[in-house]
Amino acid sequence: MESNSNERSKAAKKNIRKTREYAKEQKEQLLDKGGWSVLPNAVFKEVIPRIISDAYDKAYAGAKRKPNIQDIAFLYSILLSYANTDENNDYLGASWVSTENLAQLMRISRNRIAALSNILEANGLIKTVDFYEQIKRRKLYFVIHITNVSEDGYVVNAEGEKIEPSIDVYRALTQQKNEN
DSSP: OHHHHHHHHHHHHHHHHHHHHHHHHHHHHHHHHTOOOOOOHHIIIIIHHHHHHHIIIIITTTOSSOOOTTHHHHHHHHHHHTBOOOTTSTTTTEEOOOHHHHHHHHTSOHHHHHHHHHHHHHTTSEEEEEEEETTEEEEEEEEOOOOOBOTTSOBBOTTSOBOOOOTHHHHGGGGOSSOO
């Protein structure tokens, strides 16, 4: 019986090594092709959970129906994946994706995109720039690569200050007419 356990353990370890090597090769191929973005672990482990807690425990405390604030994680991921990596482009680092495209990708009302991006911006995760291209209004989203997070899950800016948004920024989600 112990022999079977040893064999299973050896087989599992071999499978782990094989899978780890495959994952490493895939990562190297991805890096070689330039199709990657840095995913800041602290954002998904600390900042986004704190934002969700703030929204549910403070902004919507006592509310019977609470909005899907967790959509900010999906929006942040999409913006990160759409970041322009072309060194020869004026919009290097910017995610230039329309509200319509974001709404389609996320399967939510386009009215929610502004409220969600405002939450990300108020928490220091993105910065947006509005501009006009001929007569069409455009928005660039710059995902900020977070290097410092406080123990309680707030982004810390370059001056060492915690970015603490007003709770009102979360309430805008319930003020949308076409919430999905």
